[in-house]
Amino acid sequence: MNTLTTNDAKRNFGERLLNAQRKPIKISQNNKDAVLVMSNKDYEELKTKKVDYIKHCFENAKRDLAQGNVVDGKDFLDTL
Known part of the structure; x- marks a missing residue:
């Protein structure tokens, strides 16, 4: 599973959403897992x-x- 920082997730957000359709993406904030983005x-x-x-x-x-x-x-x- 790919883990991104909040700043990385903000850049190219549309591309990140497309990637999340294929496999979940973890987003971390302050070096802690914050959310998981996955397809519906x-x-x-x-x-x-x-x-x-x-x-x-x-x-x-x-x-x-x-x-x-x-x-x-x-x-x-x-x-x-």
């Missing part, structure tokens, strides 16, 4: 995967609850 298609795919993962976790939790596979919250925290 990549963002939508990432968002869909996140939703699918949350649904998967929720279904597993419902199944565990129905089967009685639960842990007392206090006991769990005490073991940490």
Whole structure:
């Protein structure tokens, strides 16, 4: 993944947007990662995967609850 400073990103911004359509670009500010520029298609795919993962976790939790596979919250925290 290409990383640019904010000043580099400002120069030839249109070209940077075209590059981000092919692969994400990190933009750093004061030597720290600030933002990630990616295509809308990549963002939508990432968002869909996140939703699918949350649904998967929720279904597993419902199944565990129905089967009685639960842990007392206090006991769990005490073991940490």
